[in-house]
Amino acid sequence: MRIGEFARRTGTSQRMLRYYEQQGLLWPRRGTGGYREYAEDDTDTVRRIRMLLAAGLNTRTIAELLPCTVADGERLVPACSGLVPGLERERERIDRAMADLLAARTALDALVAAAPGVDATGAEICLAADG
Numbered sequence: 001m002r003i004g005e006f007a008r009r010t011g012t013s014q015r016m017l018r019y020y021e022q023q024g025l026l027w028p029r030r031g032t033g034g035y036r037e038y039a040e041d042d043t044d045t046v047r048r049i050r051m052l053l054a055a056g057l058n059t060r061t062i063a064e065l066l067p068c069t070v071a072d073g074e075r076l077v078p079a080c081s082g083l084v085p086g087l088e089r090e091r092e093r094i095d096r097a098m099a100d101l102l103a104a105r106t107a108l109d110a111l112v113a114a115a116p117g118v119d120a121t122g123a124e125i126c127l128a129a130d131g
Helices: 003-010 014-022 041-054 059-068 083-114
Strands: 069-072 075-078
Touching: 003 014, 003 041, 014 041, 041 059, 041 069, 041 075, 059 069, 059 083, 075 083
Parallel strands: none
Antiparallel strands: 069 075
16 A cells, blocks of 8 residues: 555554654555555554554664564564563663653752742742842
8 A cells, every 4th residue: 555545544644654664664665656555564563663652762772672572452562582671771761761850840849849929919029139
């Protein structure tokens, strides 16, 4: 099927499908005139790509992991035991990012808590020297 129909079927934009191809995640065949032609099993590949993206992985990592994954209903499972170390590495990266975000939120909470309120008339208070 051509890219327009494939995009409708997968719920993925044509632009994103081209990007997946550019990143080495999807390999449509080329038909007459160079048009991309997708097979039915490419639908499963796009679904697995989207699941891995939703898990917070970047396309470079997905390119490494994709060949060793299979869809099992609504979830994705490793098909190769060698996949586990890469998944654990990504989980650790996400844990670090979450810790950084929590620290940033805590810092913002402290700023909000320390901010002056409003005076008796409802006017904002500014403690800055020129404010």
